[in-house]
Amino acid sequence: MSENLYPPFGILLVDDEPAWILSLSVSLERCAGITNIITCTDSREVIKTIERQEIGLVILDLVMPHLGGEEVLALIREQHPEITTIVISGMNQLETAVRCMKMGAFDYYVKTDDEDRLINGVMRAISMIELKRENREMSNRILDGSLKHPKAFAGIVTTNRAMHAIFAYIEAVAQSPQPLLISGESGVGKEQIAQAAHVLSGCRGPLVAVNVAGLDDSVFADTLFGHVRGAFTGAEQARRGMVEEAADGTLFLDEIGDLSIPSQVKLLRLLQEGEYFPLGSDRPKRIKARVIVATHQDLAAKQSAGTFRRDLYYRLCTHHIQVPPLRERQEDIPLLLDHFLKEAAGALGKKKPTPPKELVQLLATYKFPGNVRELRAMVYDAVSIHRDRILSMESFLKAIDRQDGQRIELLSPPQRHNLFGGIERLPTFSEAADLLVTEAMSRANGNQSIAARLLGITQSALCKRLKRVK
């Protein structure tokens, strides 16, 4: 959103009547926040203007001296077919309208039409152009597999393919004025993703984060929209709301799934109309921030159950990112372990300890219900009590065992290929069990607790087996 012009491409108004151009410009800005407007009163200049600057939409008068609107439309379709055109006429002529639509006009309006109809049509055209652009951008990224701004994601440690696809998606939608929805379990890194999207939006303002969980409706309205002096008992001073604090930046609403229905209505109105009223004021203010929302809940399920408004859900879903849980990206565990060991050692003024080999094996057997945040906390705890050069496994084992109700089970999906394919004589059941136990003990470096987790059995069951193996 360079220089905060909206939309990110120009809208060219072509009409030989300067008064009409002025009145339409004012209405577009006042009613829809459209500021990226270029004007042209000489139809012969249209193509040159298009070639000089980035135009996405042309709003074209039909009756003009020199070149008429239909001729200009034909030239645009021929020389710049990527540009969308809306035709406006002083007369309501069905035949002309049909002809223009057949020539490729996006829509046709009569100057005497209700102004709202024209503005809604312009907004529809803008949404369509933006979607097309995002699509093109996404396809290009997917084809060349690269990121334009890898620095924006520097703080997010991952080698996972799904996470890299998310990065490419964020780059594609970063400049869109539509809201961005980030969902995923608690602790997967949703706030970090929101920060990357904010950096890439190019907005100069701040990222203002608001956790909306547990806010009742009036506190929600006051927090977001602020109030004027005397708005309610105790409102001795006017207060700016978070929407205003986030001007020219990003408003990040966390835990959006917990919002009450009346607050959902307020948020929808804000997103749809771009306007809000501070409490006690009858003068609307315009939102000038990009909105990013996050939730650990399944909004689709909530919407089906009737606890989340369908219209808001669809509005929020325009750009949607689903961050995978840590257990679905186990390849990230060694990297994150190393990252947090460094971070914790630095924060606690210690030398970075060396993790024992079996630690990654152990962590791979765990589901991490608290995701990356839980891993980070485990590492900080281990580093804070650590003394020797090699990190002790004890605190990790304790933290994992503390998770009551956690069934002991391996996380990797069962192997589908035939392990015994090349073997002529099948081992007996107890021979195979002994071999498995020996292998698990070797991988766990003799640690029975880890070996038991690797095998998916209790430690006492392993002890019994070990006695037999010996």
Ligand SMILES: Nc1ncnc2c1ncn2[C@@H]1O[C@H](COP(=O)(O)OP(=O)(O)OP(=O)(O)O)[C@@H](O)[C@H]1O
């Ligand atoms: N890929 C990652 N690389 C480095 N640190 C990460 C990564 N993912 C998460 N973290 C760290 O884990 C912690 C939790 O991340 P974050 O707050 O972004 O999660 P969240 O999904 O927003 O959680 P919640 O739903 O509870 O708000 C933070 O300290 C964050 O820095």
